[in-house]
Amino acid sequence: xxxxxxxxxxxxxxxxxxxxxxxxxxxxxxxxxxxxxxxxxxxxxxxxxxxxxxxxxxxxxxxxxxxxxxxxxxxxxxxxxxxxxxxxxxxxxxxxxxxxxxxxxxxxxxxxxxxxxxxxxxxxxxxxxxxxxxxxxxxxxxxxxxxxxxxxxxxxxxxxxxxxxxxxxxxxxxxxxxxxxxxxxxxxxxxxxxxxxxxxxxxxxxxxxxxxxxxxxxxxxxxxxxxxxxxxxxxxxxxxxxxxxxxxxxxxxxxxxxxxxxxxxxxxxxxxxxxxxxxxxxxxxxxxxxxxxxxxxxxxxxxxxxxxxxxxxxxxxxxxxxxxxxxxxxxxxxxxxxxxxxxxxxxxxxxxxxxxxxxxxxxxxxxxxxxxxxxxxxxxxxxxxxxxxxxxxxxxxxxxxxxxxxxxxxxxxxxxxxxxxxxxxxxxxxxxxxxxxxxxxxxxxxxxxxxxxxxxxxxxxxxxxxxx
Amino acid sequence: xxxxxxxxxxxxxxxxxxxxxxxxxxxxxxxxxxxxxxxxxxxxxxxxxxxxxxxxxxxxxxxxxxxxxxxxxxxxxxxxxxxxxxxxxxxxxxxxxxxxxxxxxxxxxxxxxxxxxxxxxxxxxxxxxxxxxxxxxxxxxxxxxxxxxxxxxxxxxxxxxxxxxxxxxxxxxxxxxxxxxxxxxxxxxxxxxxxxxxxxxxxxxxxxxxxxxxxxxxxxxxxxxxxxxxxxxxxxxxxxxxxxxxxxxxxxxxxxxxxxxxxxxxxxxxxxxxxxxxxxxxxxxxxxxxxxxxxxxxxxxxxxxxxxxxxxxxxxxxxxxxxxxxxxxxxxxxxxxxxxxxxxxxxxxxxxxxxxxxxxxxxxxxxxxxxxxxxxxxxxxxxxxxxxxxxxxxxxxxxxxxxxxxxxxxxxxxxxxxxxxxxxxxxxxxxxxxxxxxxxxxxxxxxxxxxxxxxxxxxxxxxxxxxx
Numbered sequence: 002x003x004x005x006x007x008x009x010x011x012x013x014x015x016x017x018x019x020x021x022x023x024x025x026x027x028x029x030x031x032x033x034x035x036x037x038x039x040x041x042x043x044x045x046x047x048x049x050x051x052x053x054x055x056x057x058x059x060x061x062x063x064x065x066x067x068x069x070x071x072x073x074x075x076x077x078x079x080x081x082x083x084x085x086x087x088x089x090x091x092x093x094x095x096x097x098x099x100x101x102x103x104x105x106x107x108x109x110x111x112x113x114x115x116x117x118x119x120x121x122x123x124x125x126x127x128x129x130x131x132x133x134x135x136x137x138x139x140x141x142x143x144x145x146x147x148x149x150x151x152x153x154x155x156x157x158x159x160x161x162x163x164x165x166x167x168x169x170x171x172x173x174x175x176x177x178x179x180x181x182x183x184x185x186x187x188x189x190x191x192x193x194x195x196x197x198x199x200x201x202x203x204x205x206x207x208x209x210x211x212x213x214x215x216x217x218x219x220x221x222x223x224x225x226x227x228x229x230x231x232x233x234x235x236x237x238x239x240x241x242x243x244x245x246x247x248x249x250x251x252x253x254x255x256x257x258x259x260x261x262x263x264x265x266x267x268x269x270x271x272x273x274x275x276x277x278x279x280x281x282x283x284x285x286x287x288x289x290x291x292x293x294x295x296x297x298x299x300x301x302x303x304x305x306x307x308x309x310x311x312x313x314x315x316x317x318x319x320x321x322x323x324x325x326x327x328x329x330x331x332x333x334x335x336x337x338x339x340x341x342x343x344x345x346x347x348x349x350x351x352x353x354x355x356x357x358x359x360x361x362x363x364x365x366x367x368x369x370x371x372x373x374x375x376x377x378x379x380x381x382x383x384x385x386x387x388x389x390x391x392x393x394x395x396x397x398x399x400x401x402x403x404x405x406x407x408x409x410x411x412x413x414x415x416x417x418x419x420x421x422x423x424x425x426x427x428x429x430x431x432x433x434x435x436x437x438x439x440x441x442x443x444x445x446x447x448x449x450x451x452x453x454x455x456x457x458x459x460x461x462x463x464x465x466x467x468x469x
Numbered sequence: 470x471x472x473x474x475x476x477x478x479x480x481x482x483x484x485x486x487x488x489x490x491x492x493x494x495x496x497x498x499x500x501x502x503x504x505x506x507x508x509x510x511x512x513x514x515x516x517x518x519x520x521x522x523x524x525x526x527x528x529x530x531x532x533x534x535x536x537x538x539x540x541x542x543x544x545x546x547x548x549x550x551x552x553x554x555x556x557x558x559x560x561x562x563x564x565x566x567x568x569x570x571x572x573x574x575x576x577x578x579x580x581x582x583x584x585x586x587x588x589x590x591x592x593x594x595x596x597x598x599x600x601x602x603x604x605x606x607x608x609x610x611x612x613x614x615x616x617x618x619x620x621x622x623x624x625x626x627x628x629x630x631x632x633x634x635x636x637x638x639x640x641x642x643x644x645x646x647x648x649x650x651x652x653x654x655x656x657x658x659x660x661x662x663x664x665x666x667x668x669x670x671x672x673x674x675x676x677x678x679x680x681x682x683x684x685x686x687x688x689x690x691x692x693x694x695x696x697x698x699x700x701x702x703x704x705x706x707x708x709x710x711x712x713x714x715x716x717x718x719x720x721x722x723x724x725x726x727x728x729x730x731x732x733x734x735x736x737x738x739x740x741x742x743x744x745x746x747x748x749x750x751x752x753x754x755x756x757x758x759x760x761x762x763x764x765x766x767x768x769x770x771x772x773x774x775x776x777x778x779x780x781x782x783x784x785x786x787x788x789x790x791x792x793x794x795x796x797x798x799x800x801x802x803x804x805x806x807x808x809x810x811x812x813x814x815x816x817x818x819x820x821x822x823x824x825x826x827x828x829x830x831x832x833x834x835x836x837x838x839x840x841x842x843x844x845x846x847x848x849x850x851x852x853x854x855x856x857x858x859x860x861x862x863x864x865x866x867x868x869x870x871x872x873x874x875x876x877x878x879x880x881x882x883x884x885x886x887x888x889x890x891x892x893x894x895x896x897x898x899x900x901x902x903x904x905x906x907x908x909x910x911x912x913x914x915x916x917x918x919x920x921x922x923x924x925x926x927x928x929x930x931x932x933x934x935x936x937x
Contacts, residue, residue: 035675037694068694160660170657171639171698188656189638192628207503225719226505226536230639230698247715251693251722258726259810265733266806266909267799274816275807276824283828284835287803294799295840299847301791306863312784319780319787323769323794323917330798331735331762331910335755338734338909339743342727348742356744360751367752372763379767395774441734441806441909442799449795 011038012045019049028056036064043073051080059092067097071104072277078113087116094168095121096141096249099128103138104272136220137213139253140234140243143167146174147200149183154196169246172231175200182233182241184208210235213242217253222347224250261345264437265338267294294442300450301326308457317395318460321407322453328372328411329418329452330445336361336422337444341436344426354427361423362416369415377408399467406463410456417455418448479506480513487517496524504532511541519548527560535565539572540745546581555584562636563589564609564717567596571606604688605681607721608702608711611635614642615668617651622664637714640699643668650701650709652676678703681710685721690815692718729813732905733806735762758910765914769794772921779925785863786928789875790921796840796879797886797920798913804829804890805912809904812894822895829891830884837883841876848872870931877931878924885923886916 009017011034018030031039031053039057043050043065054062054077066074066089078086090098090113102110102125110129114122124142131137145163147156156173164170173191175183184204194203210233211220223232224247231246260270269286271278278286305312305322312319340357343349349357380396381404387394396403422444426436477485479502486498499507499521507525511518511533522530522545534542534557546554558566558581570578570593578597582590592610599605613631615624624641632638641659643651652672662671678701679688691700692715699714728738737754739746746754773780773790780787808825811817817825848864849872855862864871890912894904 033675035677036696037677037691040694064696067696157660164657164661169639169698170660171637189632192625192638193632207501209503209505221719223505224716225723226508228504228532228535228716230637230715247698247719248692248696250719251689251715254719254722254726255693255814258722258730259814262726262730262733262806262810262813265730266810267803268807271807274814275811276816276821276828280828280831284832287832288836288839291796291799291803291836291840292843295792295796295843298792298795301795302788302847305788305791306861309784309788309861309863312780312787316777316781316784316787319784319790320770320773320777322787322790323773323921324763324766326791326794327766327769327798327914327917328759328763330795330913331759334802334910334913335735335759338730339736339739342730342734343743345730346723346727346742349744353744360744360748363748364752364755368756368759371756372759375760375763379770393774393777395777442802445798445802445913446795449791453791 012042015042015046019046019052024056027052028058031057032061036061036068039065040068043069047073047076051077054089055081055085059088062089063092063094063097066093070274070277071101072273074101075105083116086113090116091118091121094141094143095124095128095243096139096168096245098125099138102129103133131213134217135213136211136215136217136234136245137242139217139220139245139249140213141168141246142243144174144231144233144244145170146176146241149175149177149199149201149204151200152196153191153194153198153200153203156191156200157196168244169231172229172244174233174241174244175204176241180241181239182208182210182235185229185233187229208233210239211245212237218257220245221250221253221257258345261341261437264435265341265441267291267442290442294446297446298449301453304450304453304457308453311457311460315460315464317397317403318406318457318464320395321410322456324376325407325410325414325456326449326452329414329448331418332365332368332415333418333422333444333448334441336364336419337426338441340423340426344430344436349427351427351431354424357423357427358420361419365416365419366412368419369412372415373408373411376411377404380404380407399464402463402467406456406460409463410459413455413459414448414452417451418444421447421451480510483510483514487514487520492524495520496526499525500529504529504536507533508536511537515541515544519545522557523549523553527556530557531560531562531565534561538742538745539569540741542569543573551584554581558584559586559589562609562611563592563596563711564607564636564713566593567606570597571601599681602685603681604679604683604685604702604713605710607685607688607713607717608681609636609714610711612642612699612701612712613638614644614709617643617645617667617669617672619668620664621659621662621666621668621671624659624668625664636712637699640697640712642701642709642712643672644709648709649707650676650678650703653697653701655697676701678707679713680705686725688713689718689721689725726813729809729905732903733809733909735759735910762910762914766917768918769921772918772925776921776925779928783928783932785865785871786874786925786932788863789878790924792844793875793878793882793924794917794920797882797916799886800833800836800883801886801890801912801916802909804832804887805894806909808891808894812898812904817895819895819899822892825891825895826888829887833884833887834880836887837880840883841879844879845872845876848875867932867935870935874924874928874931878927881923881927882916882920885919886912889915889919 018026043053143166145160145167147159160170171188173186177183184206185208186204190203209227213234213236231244233241234243234245235241263270267290271286384396384400386392430436486494511521611634613628613635615627628638639656641654645651652674653676654672658671677695681702681704699712701709702711702713703709731738735758739754852864852868854860893912898904
């Protein structure tokens with residue numbers, strides 16, 4: 002490459018080279034770049050995506066393909082000729098292949114699986130047989146295993162023989178003749194051991210394994226707590242089925258949290274990047290919850306209707322309805338997201354419910370009192386301004402009773418918001434539902450209706466015989 | 470261990486053994502368990518936490534200590550005698566030590582650093598010098614490096630010599646005499662190469678390095694895109710300073726997302742597990758936003774006061790205020806969390822603002838129209854019920870105009886909510902603020918005030934001369 006080209010950005014160099022249509026130069030250029038830079042090129046030049054993939058060395062094309070968005074992957078598979086697709090899919094590690102295929106319609110999966118070699122086809126079909134979001138779907142059958150009676154030298158020979166096709170050699174797995182998992186050994190221990198030692202002598206019998214049916218979120222926790230870059234996956238009989246590598250966990254963590262955040266915001270999980278979701282699917286994912294919330298909020302109209310006579314007598318009461326309602330909603334959203342997050346990372350479990358409840362009762366009282374005092378003084382100050390004619394007098398002679406109504410309502414509403422916001426995720430989890438469903442809007446809606454009832458009840462208490 | 474004990478749970482076995490006060494048996498038992506199981510024991514038996522740590526083999530004690538909560542770590546350090554603390558801190562990998570120390574008050578850090586060996590003290594002080602949340606804080610200086618002119622055999626000798634003190638040998642780093650990073654090699658390539666080959670011959674010149682000042686969130690993205698279990702960290706002059714291992718990334722991802730979720734819920738990031746945060750700190754983290762939101766919501770009282778005459782003339786209008794407001798709030802929360810999440814994982818960037826805006830205008834119109842139609846029919850149906858005396862007649866002869874007012878207000882409010890909810894995170898990011906601050910409650914509050922104005926303006930349009 003000329004010195005001049007070196008100084009251009011990768012994108013500029015690519016634009017230059019792709020126009021020469023010199024296949025050799027293009028593939029030489031692409032093979033020199035980092036995997037992540039090539040992925041970036043595909044983002045920038047979607048028109049050339051299939052061309053980029055097919056002009057790279059196969060093992061590098063696979064590494065790029067793995068990290069692309071599902072939308073890009075689909076496009077590329079659509080554009081590639083069948084023989085290229087077959088090459089790519091056969092070379093793709095089994096776990097990444099499963100990951101890609103599970104996003105496709107059933108009919109397309111069937112066509113693509115036909116392109117696989119018999120061996121790969123068998124593996125893929127078995128991986129696709131595990132439940133969605135289970136460890137089985139993340140598993141790769143490409144790992145290095147040895148036996149207890151092997152010497153360290155034999156282990157090295159095994160590694161040399163199988164390393165090429167194995168996802169990692171950072172951890173080696175020890176099994177017995179029945180295929181049961183005995184232990185795992187870090188490559189470090191093998192390198193440090195003398196060649197004539199037996200595997201049996203260097204293992205420590207401490208192995209942490211994942212069950213093939215374990216939830217992926219659970220696997221994430223196990224990885225966090227155990228210093229391993231790969232964990233073995235076994236079935237109910239402790240037979241070693243495959244391994245899961247830690248890099249998959251970064252994607253799992255990302256996905257889980259994205260889903261949680263979307264649910265907290267009151268949307269179904271999108272499963273695709275925001276900009277890639279087709280418009281009507283986006284609406285579909287959002288409208289369900291909005292309608293449910295809307296129908297529930299109609300109860301506020303019913304509640305307000307019920308108090309219509311009171312409002313007619315004291316219009317001033319209606320002025321504070323939005324303030325009271327939103328304070329309950331805000332404190333509720335705050336409490337529910339705190340608890341959802343704490344449960345997601347395992348800081349809070351079901352058996353902590355009483356500790357959470359106690360904390361939130363005190364929190365609700367404290368926060369409510371603070372807002373109540375501010376609300377009280379807001380009305381007192383406005384009253385002074387009104388008395389001196391600075392603004393229109395809305396409160397009249399009973400301003401003090403109104404101020405107390407608002408102040409005490411705030412304590413009640415914030416306490417109720419905090420309490421229901423924090424308990425709802427726990428109750429949902431208790432009944433097997435996803436705590437993240439108790440989204441901020443959901444809690445706000447729940448609190449709105451009760452908030453109105455609290456407010457008008459307190460108003461009756463303070464203003465009966467005066468304004469009401 | 471007797472067969473009987475084997476059948477007991479680990480916790481039961483521990484309870485049994487700890488009561489014998491037989492130090493040897495205790496430490497034998499603890500050294501036989503998995504790291505994660507010992508951590509679990511500490512969760513269950515906080516009274517014995519210091520005893521558990523001090524009765525384990527040092528390198529295992531360190532592995533357990535690493536994965537404990539910061540609150541537990543602090544407790545243990547408080548309880549351990551100084552010589553044990555010194556042992557533990559000196560043995561702790563540099564990155565984990567930094568991670569622990571940065572959570573402590575400055576005075577305590579100073580005391581603890583005095584316990585370190587001169588060499589470890591130097592390393593720790595330099596790591597603590599990097600900005601919080603930077604890659605420098607995650608870095609460990611314990612890695613294996615070789616030179617280009619080394620043979621594979623020499624590389625193996627280097628590994629054997631330094632592996633004990635190095636965090637990982639899964640990736641080996643190639644530097645030149647100036648200490649500049651040349652490349653990284655996976656251990657697999659080294660094992661596969663013949664002993665007399667030069668390092669120079671097996672490297673591919675493609676290396677992805679982190680800058681020591683890079684943000685940890687950025688590092689997380691880089692790990693996701695590059696198939697490595699450890700990445701080298703360099704300074705501005707490409708001098709290799711240390712490495713970051715992928716397991717730290719699981720913790721970073723967790724922390725970042727937890728912070729995002731907490732902010733979306735309208736709380737400052739807690740930095741500690743929910744149940745460990747002292748009560749007054751918890752209140753302090755929550756009350757700030759609640760007060761800000763409360764003060765902003767007071768504008769709704771001002772707005773309602775402004776329309777007090779209209780409400781007095783047509784009390785029926787006030788009945789739908791909560792419904793209209795909450796619909797705007799809900800659609801706004803939904804839109805803002807969608808965009809915050811998409812920005813957090815990099816699916817949406819600043820330059821996508823126009824695509825997002827276009828999508829959200831259409832989404833807002835569609836969602837608003839759906840809710841508007843439902844709202845219209847709700848009033849029509851209630852009107853029928855009222856006409857037949859099933860419920861109290863609140864709408865009167867102008868029910869149709871009221872229904873149109875509510876329907877069209879909903880379209881406007883939902884459109885406005887969706888639009889401001891989606892644009893706010895982008896605007897915040899544009900001005901260098903954290904998009905997650907545009908929390909659901911924040912957006913809801915913003916939308917509430919404008920929602921009221923939209924509603925009463927539409928009402929004037931339809932009901933002027935009739936009710937108003």
